[in-house]
Amino acid sequence: KQEVTQIPAALSVPEGENLVLNCSFTDSAIYNLQWFRQDPGKGLTSLLLIQSSQREQTSGRLNASLDKSSGRSTLYIAASQPGDSATYLCAVEVDNDMRFGAGTRLTVKP
Amino acid sequence: GAVVSQHPSWVICKSGTSVKIECRSLDFQATTMFWYRQFPKQSLMLMATSNEGSKATYEQGVEKDKFLINHASLTLSTLTVTSAHPEDSSFYICSARAGGPGNTIYFGEGSWLTVV
Secondary structure, eight states: OOOEEEEOSEEEEETTOOEEEEEEESOOOOSEEEEEEEOTTOOEEEEEEEETTOSEEEETTEEEEEETTTTEEEEEEOSOOGGGOEEEEEEEEETTEEEEOOOEEEEEEO | OOOEEEEOSEEEEOTTOOEEEEEEESSSOOSEEEEEEEOTTSOOEEEEEEETTSOOEEOTTOOTTTEEEEEEETTEEEEEEOSOOGGGOEEEEEEEESSSTTSOEEEOOOEEEEEO
16 A cells, blocks of 8 residues: 655754755655645645656756656755645555655745 | 535534535546545545446445445545534545556545534
8 A cells, every 4th residue: 555754744944044845755656746834724736747757847946856666756845934834744646546645845935 | 627516515413423524526527436535634535436437345343334335427426423412523625536557546525523
């Protein structure tokens, strides 16, 4: 059964810092990997989707990489801002569903 | 992008009653819909997968007689929590996909259920 792990569970950084969030998964037979943002009490906002044949995706200050063979993905956030404070979830699509990690709670301090 | 809408956004019900949550794909035909539950400060846990016109496939540990899922059309799936108890209070999120695995999955905004 696919298991998704995210490290760290929580992260607090000062504004302006670059940071990396990590995601690992146990079964490399995935269709894609997706990073989401979730604000407290809200639903999911899709940030980046990486297909299994791709190595990375970029959107603005966000860059996500995928190493399917090693079962790892990273989300890089450049020049962090207080508005980036949220929980970041990674999820992999396998067979007929999507499996989520527990998330990283990010706090960016002004 | 594609839109998946959930209704209601939040609901309060009395213990022992049933409550229904709807999930609609507004601009595409969703052959598969997924239901997740999220407890505070925890991740999303898949409850069940439903294909249009078929019975839902439930994850281990999810009571199918308690969480009734109906996917009667290509644009609507419903989750009914029967005989709700306070421990069923949670954030329920649906997602939908057109076509088979590998196609983009779109998420609803979620529904907060509080059982008092």
